[in-house]
Amino acid sequence: MPLNILIAGVGLIGGSLGLALKGSSSVNKIIGVDSDLEALKKAEELGAIDCYTSLSEGAKQADIIILCTPVNTFASIIDEIMDLLRPGTIITDTGSTKEKAMNTFAKLPDYVYVIGGHPMAGGEAIGIINADKYLFENAVYVLTPAANTPSDIINQLKAVLSVIGARFMIMEPRYHDEIVAVISHIPHLLSAALVNLTNADRDKLSMAAGGFRDTTRIASSNPKLWQQILFSNRESVIKYLDQLIISLNEYRDMLDNHDEQQLFEQLKRAQETRNSIPYMRKGLMPGFSDIICIVPDRPGIIGELGNILGEKHINIVDLEILHVREGDGGTIRIGVPTYENACQAVDELKEHGIKAWRR
Numbered sequence: 001m002p003l004n005i006l007i008a009g010v011g012l013i014g015g016s017l018g019l020a021l022k023g024s025s026s027v028n029k030i031i032g033v034d035s036d037l038e039a040l041k042k043a044e045e046l047g048a049i050d051c052y053t054s055l056s057e058g059a060k061q062a063d064i065i066i067l068c069t070p071v072n073t074f075a076s077i078i079d080e081i082m083d084l085l086r087p088g089t090i091i092t093d094t095g096s097t098k099e100k101a102m103n104t105f106a107k108l109p110d111y112v113y114v115i116g117g118h119p120m121a122g123g124e125a126i127g128i129i130n131a132d133k134y135l136f137e138n139a140v141y142v143l144t145p146a147a148n149t150p151s152d153i154i155n156q157l158k159a160v161l162s163v164i165g166a167r168f169m170i171m172e173p174r175y176h177d178e179i180v181a182v183i184s185h186i187p188h189l190l191s192a193a194l195v196n197l198t199n200a201d202r203d204k205l206s207m208a209a210g211g212f213r214d215t216t217r218i219a220s221s222n223p224k225l226w227q228q229i230l231f232s233n234r235e236s237v238i239k240y241l242d243q244l245i246i247s248l249n250e251y252r253d254m255l256d257n258h259d260e261q262q263l264f265e266q267l268k269r270a271q272e273t274r275n276s277i278p279y280m281r282k283g284l285m286p287g288f289s290d291i292i293c294i295v296p297d298r299p300g301i302i303g304e305l306g307n308i309l310g311e312k313h314i315n316i317v318d319l320e321i322l323h324v325r326e327g328d329g330g331t332i333r334i335g336v337p338t339y340e341n342a343c344q345a346v347d348e349l350k351e352h353g354i355k356a357w358r359r
Contacts, residue, residue, distance in 0.1 A: 002028035003160065006062035008055065008077060010034045010043040012122060013094045014068030015131030018048030020164035022133075027160070031058045042128045059084045064160065066117075067093035070225065071232045074104045087111040090157055094119055096180060097232040098144045098173035105146065113153045116144035116173060118180075119166060126222050134165070138317060141166035144173045181236035186244060188226055189237070191219040289335070289342035292322070293349055293356035296329045305334065308352050314341050333359070 005021060007014045010032045018030050032049035034040050040052040059065060059081035067074055074093065085091075091108060092115045095101045105114040121139040141161065145154050158168050171179075195216045198204040230237055254263040295301045302319070309316060318335030336342050342358045349356040 002026060003063035004029045004031060004061050005160075006031045006033060006058045006065045007049065007068055008033045008058075008065065009068035010039050010048060010052075010128050010131075011068065012126050012128070012130050012132075012135075013119065014066070015043050015046070015048040015128040016121075016133065016135040017066060017068065017094070017119075017164065018043060019046070019131055019133035020136060021160070022047055024160070024163045026163070029061075031061060033058045039128045043131075046128065046131065048128065048131055055080055056084055060086070062089060064090045064092065064157065067091070067095070070228045071095040071097050071101050071104075072228050074101055078104060078107060082108055082112075085109070085112050088113070090115060090153060092117045092143075092157060095232075096184065096229050098142070098176045100232050102144060102146065102173045110148070113149050114146040115149055115154060115157050116146075118142040118144075118176065119164075121166075126225070137165035139166045141168050142176055143168055143170045144176055145170065177233050177236045178240075181233055181240050185230055185233055185237050186240050188218050188221070189230070189241065190244075191216045195219045289337070289339045290359035291334050291336065291342050291345050291349075291356055292359055293332055293334065293354050294329060295332055295354060302332070304352075305332070305349070305354075308348055308354075309334075309336070309345055312344060312348055314345050314348075 003026060005027055007018055007030060010018065011034075014032075014034075018032070021027050021030060029051070030049045032040050032043050032052040033055045034043075034052070040049070043049045044052060055077065063086075065081075065085075067077060069077065071093075074095070085108075088111065090113045091105060093101055094117055096118055098116045098118060102114070102116050105116070108114060119136050119139055119141045121135050141164075143154065143158070154170070161168075194212075198208075251263065251266065253259070254266070293305070295305070306316060314336055316334055317337055318333075320333045322331040322333055334345065336345055339358075346356045346358055
């Protein structure tokens, strides 16, 4: 039977989930809950939710509750709804730290099923106004079920969420937190530190080109949200921050001691490791095949690329503008599903006078 879904927190993640789930045969109704009434009204206007109500009323109706609020709000939410939940209700979340969330959920009654969740997708832009139906397409979605959660319940949640286009991975909460400390939380601190290293100096910032902007992009994210994320995973962050500090001191010593060979070896090792990562935009999705093309700067050029490949039934799974010079042209990276698609795409683009090659 179609299920009632309660989304608590209709910001970027909650709103995007609502849009992606809307119209699914598995979903009867999407109920929104948020402390911001205007966000709820906007979510309903955009079609991310069918209706909104109070947390307690929504919890009484819900078959699945998805907490899309900061992890440090979970305890108060659970306290408010735990006596209102029907047997068989599934509680999940989208928090970026899982051990703290799962410890909070441990107080729930045995007749409620707990499955922690973390969709590895997002962006610097926040709020319901930036919600995107396709935000989770090709993204990794980590699930951390409680030990007593039956496999059929896990499969039920995966089936409901399958329409969002994510790839599910199941892992232990602590292991998840160690991974995200390295690939997400430490990089955010590094990004902030690099930006602050400029001391907002106008000359430094005026010379900051693509490399610096790319490296520090995530420093533009919501500082209040990231303060909460970092403290919610503080043990893992401190552990790997200590290791990073050791590494940076080693690099400093190599420079101080004129150890050019050792520094080269470390840079080479980093290059090889970085180049072995499949080129992707979201999470840990297996790599697809990339092509690079140089296009003129004119209105509709990206649409033209899509039409050329679409006529040959080549699906574009990722697209990125690498460089652009206004009035001249630019370089675009296109991701396609297979190597064979990439070869065919290059041939087709060349047939239409567009310089292209496989990466």
